[in-house]
Amino acid sequence: MNEEHLYRISLPEDAGPHGDSNIEWWYFFSFLNGDKGGRYAVMASFFRVGEFEIGKGHYIIHTLIDLDSKKRYNFSSFDSKVKLAMVAIYLPFYLLLHPTDTRIWRLYKKLLKGDIPAPHTMLEAAKINQHPPELFYGSHRLRFKGEEAFGFDAILKEKNSEIELEFTPMKPVALIGGDGKPDDLYYYSTTRNSVKGMIKTDSKTENVSGTGWFDHQWGRDYSLVKGAGWDWFGLMLSDGRELLLNQMSPGNPMANVIEEDGRVHFTRNITFQKIKYWKSLKTNARYPVEWEIRIPDFGIELHVEAEFPNQEMLIIGPIQAIWEGACKVTGREKLADGTSRPLDGIGFMELVGYAN
Template identity: 25%
Template sequence: MPRFRLTAAVILLSLVVGACAPGPAPSPSRPTVQSLAAMADQSPPVSLTRQQYIELTAETIREELAQGSETGLQAYLDWGRSQPEPYAGARNAVGQMLIQALRAQRTDGRSQQQIQSIEAMLRTPVKAVAPEGYKPINFALDQGVHKSKLAEWWYYTGHLNTPDGTPYGYEICYFRVAPVIYFAHVAVTDEKNQRFTYERNFYKPNAVEFATERAKVKYGPVASDQTGPFAYSLDVPVGGKYHLLLNLEAEKAPLIINGDGLIDMPEGQDSYYYSLTRLKIKGTLVADGRTQPVTGQGWMDHQWGHFYALRIGWDWFSFQMEDGSEYNLFGFRKRNGEKLERYVNAMLGAQPLHGRDFRIERLKWWRSPKTGRNYVTQWRVTVPQTQEVFEVEAVQPDQEVASTKLYDIAPTYWEGRCRIVKVRPDGSRVQGLGYIEHFDYTRQITAD
């Protein structure tokens, strides 16, 4: 994913900037959600201030404690004991804010124990910064959660058909930002009726479940689990109109991004990254109260690492072609369209391909009536390495996953089902389907 891959980045940067020295403890007042949302949704994006991140983290933990749950507090304590120098200041400031809040609100024995636990963690010596050694992806372990990493997401998309051939697309993405920020985005595209339905929700730590040994992730009612080496189940309600109950099983080996599973993020450190590029789907879809069997094909991405994004956008393409090939094209850029890094990863049958160049022509634009943002809905993408050209068009223009709530600090983006035509070097044409994800452009540009 990328998925809306760097969504949590506006939060992550504040862990790094100015975090080495604790500084004065912030006030234990509640965060101003209006200012958080306004800052996060500016274009180009800006970082939350360090104090705003601290307030948001501490408030999440404080609210859970008030409800009698210590899930978030324990996650913070575990995270705080392992933080190296760049993040120790944020750790200490959150701890001081929690201590102040606990002292102000309660004086019972349990709150005193909680204060003592925080104080003991804050006395943990700070670790020196040391580069991590490279470890190849181990699928027996790495499909699960990586709690020591700052950012992680599990991302599913797919294309479904009912028995009468009615097509649907879906997006499901779980985001995790250490230590206690969790949010999920889910969406369904109803191509026949030109209807796009989505939800963006934040979840408290006590509403979240993970497994370390398998890809089990549950955020409130949005749930997925690993049922085999590369098999998964999805149980996902969407917007009160749809419910996905799907079983997915990989038909190919994982695509290890860039050959070693590492991608150089423009800001922060590398991210581990793999894709399952063709998942056979069987299950049911509840649409407007009617339950129907569905079949189709899906895609899954998983990324984790110490990374963030502040000034970048991206264009991410996933293509599943009828000739059995799949393509993961990932291009970083500035919001004005200036090109940064680009990565080509593909499965040509069972053979992986890795490269560093593709070209984008933007043929049709759509301006969101909801947000006023500019997105592309028709592209021509050229991969010089294979001498192939991809004609890409969205099945409907409005597939914007927009932030609509004051407390929703994640950026707005476009994530949509598309139809693909691959033109081979000999001129022959192959049909396919895909999902495209990109941030808005501050100006319309045709080609790079």
């Protein structure tokens, strides 16, 4: 457990934005089945960045994955305040630390000239309301519901696709790390949600339903602008539990096991072993897309593998690209009586820092 801190997370206050943070994000993923036979995964992250409350910038990345055809559609948009912060603060700071990084020099010069590098687009407008918590990023929206701002509705609207989803939590909020501050950032999740909604593309419209995950993190941290990375796993087991696993580079690893009743078991005693890599033709990054993970304190051994290798996403900024996508998990858990049982499930894997 990390050292004690005075602030304690509570809803609905902490569902909304935090002005004293320089980085904050609201993140979700879901696995969905359509009424016309389609199988999908959807991910989105709404970022809010900036050193001061005045001038906060807004950035959204989201993905629609067709699990049947193994195709994904990535979207990345930011507002003028993010662009200004990149040019005035974050890219100069990074280039002081990495003066020979020619790719970031090219990005810096493009932004200075007013060019927006593909595939990114500009948000026309963005705002966040506190009461009730609502995020409006161009045509995209995330709106929390109820007195405790527990569940939420989301709309992701692009030129050729539209996604509408409703998340209803199936268990209590999980304070990650046991107290909601495992490292530099405050962190809570609802790791199992019932999800229903609609996915519309050029080819068809389907009503969808399935399960999903939600994270909210905020605080003061400079890992992204320094070019640091991490490996993150949000895994939903078929037995009703979830695993939130992470290792920072540099930093302490962590494992959280969220029980069916919402209790969180936390340990730093976890090992990650990279088994198989996939190399991107766009960035030349080598991403580890297959892992062996062991959590001795809980008697858990896992094999995590990407649903398909090419799930890279280009993003704006020093880290340039991430691997963010659907994965499947198998494994075994040793029980108190000395026997073991099999584990299986689905989830998302986030690999950051490999394209630097």
